[in-house]
Amino acid sequence: ELLVVGSANADLVVGVERRPAAGETVLGSDLAVHPGGKGGNQAVAAARLGARTALLARVGDDAHGTLLLEAQRAAGVDTAGVLVGGAPTGVALITVDPSGDNSIVVSPGANARLTPQDIRAAGGLLAAARVVSSQLEIPLETVAEVVRGLRPGARFVLNPSPPAPLPAEVLAACDPLVVNEHEARVILGDDAGDAPEEWARGLLALGPRSVVITLGAAGALTADSSDVVRVPSPKVDAVDTTGAGDAFTAALGWRLGLGEELPAAAAYAARVGAAAVTRKGAQDSYPTASELPTAAPD
Ligand code: ADP
Numbered sequence: 001e002l003l004v005v006g007s008a009n010a011d012l013v014v015g016v017e018r019r020p021a022a023g024e025t026v027l028g029s030d031l032a033v034h035p036g037g038k039g040g041n042q043a044v045a046a047a048r049l050g051a052r053t054a055l056l057a058r059v060g061d062d063a064h065g066t067l068l069l070e071a072q073r074a075a076g077v078d079t080a081g082v083l084v085g086g087a088p089t090g091v092a093l094i095t096v097d098p099s100g101d102n103s104i105v106v107s108p109g110a111n112a113r114l115t116p117q118d119i120r121a122a123g124g125l126l127a128a129a130r131v132v133s134s135q136l137e138i139p140l141e142t143v144a145e146v147v148r149g150l151r152p153g154a155r156f157v158l159n160p161s162p163p164a165p166l167p168a169e170v171l172a173a174c175d176p177l178v179v180n181e182h183e184a185r186v187i188l189g190d191d192a193g194d195a196p197e198e199w200a201r202g203l204l205a206l207g208p209r210s211v212v213i214t215l216g217a218a219g220a221l222t223a224d225s226s227d228v229v230r231v232p233s234p235k236v237d238a239v240d241t242t243g244a245g246d247a248f249t250a251a252l253g254w255r256l257g258l259g260e261e262l263p264a265a266a267a268y269a270a271r272v273g274a275a276a277v278t279r280k281g282a283q284d285s286y287p288t289a290s291e292l293p294t295a296a297p298d
Helices: 038-049 063-075 109-113 116-121 123-128 140-149 168-173 181-191 196-204 244-257 262-276
Strands: 002-005 009-015 032-036 053-059 082-084 090-096 102-107 131-135 155-159 174-180 210-214 220-224 228-231
Touching (some): 002 038, 002 244, 032 063, 038 053, 038 063, 038 244, 038 262, 053 109, 053 116, 053 123, 090 109, 123 140, 140 155, 140 168, 155 168, 155 244, 168 174, 174 181, 174 196, 174 244, 181 196, 181 210, 196 220, 210 262, 244 262
Parallel strands (some): 002 131, 009 090
Antiparallel strands (some): 220 228
C-alpha cells in the first residue's frame, strides 16, 4: 500500500558535559545507536500502525546497515527493495549536552548513492505502489526519477527536508507537499508572511496539488485549491519531539491511500504525531494503532 523511498541512517548519540573546542578532546557517556533517517523512520511508523509498507533505500554492507535492516524487519517493513553496498551506511554523529541541545554531523554515505538508475531498476516496486512517500535526504535527481516512475493514479507525498529548491516536475506531483514551519519559511523565503494560512497559499502557488503544514502542538493545516482546514492535535505531555514529523507524514500517506480525504487523514496523522512525542527517540517512540490518543475536539 505504501512505498517509502528515502534515507536510512544510524544515529550515534553521546552525552557530553560540553562540546569540545577545535583540537580538544572531551569524554562522553556510553554510545547509544538508534535506527533513524527520515525514510527509515517513515517506513517503521507506517508499518507499526498496520500499513503494508515497503522501503526503497540504500545502506552499506556493514554493521550499521544490518542494524537498520533488522529494525525495519522487526517493525514489519518489506525490505526487499533495500539495496546494500556502494558506500558506508549513512550515520548521524550526535552529541547532546546536559541542557538537551544537540550538535549533529551527518555523513550521508549510502543515501547519497541511491541513484535514478536504482529507481529504474526497482520499477516493479514503484509500479505496484498506490502511495509513494519521499524526503530529501537522498539525491534530488533520484526523487525526480521516483516521480517519473509513479503508476498512473498513484499518490506522491513529499516532505522536502532538508529544504531545497524543487523542480517544477517534482512540485507538480506532490499531493500533498508536507512541511513544518521551518521548511515552509525556508522554501518561501522573505515573502513567507506570518500566518500558516499565508504559507499555505504561497506554497500552493508553487504548484503542488495540495499542502500540509505541521504546527507542532498546534496540529496541522491542510490546503488545496478548494479548502484550507485547521486540524488540531490531541493534547499530550511532550517528552521528545524527535521524528514526530516523519511519523505524521507516514500516517498521512497511508490514510490517503485508504481513500480518506486530506483533513481526515491529517487528523489521524496528528494523533500519530502526538503519540510519538510522548516517548523518547524516533522509531522507538512510534505507536501502534491501539496506542493512539483520541482525536482532539474541533
Ligand atoms: P517536525 O517534527 O517535522 O518539526 P512538528 O513538530 O510540526 O513536525 O510535529 C508533527 C506533528 O506531530 C504535529 O502536526 C502534531 O500533530 C504532532 N505534535 C508535535 N508536537 C506535539 C505536541 N507537543 N503535542 C501534540 N502533538 C504534537
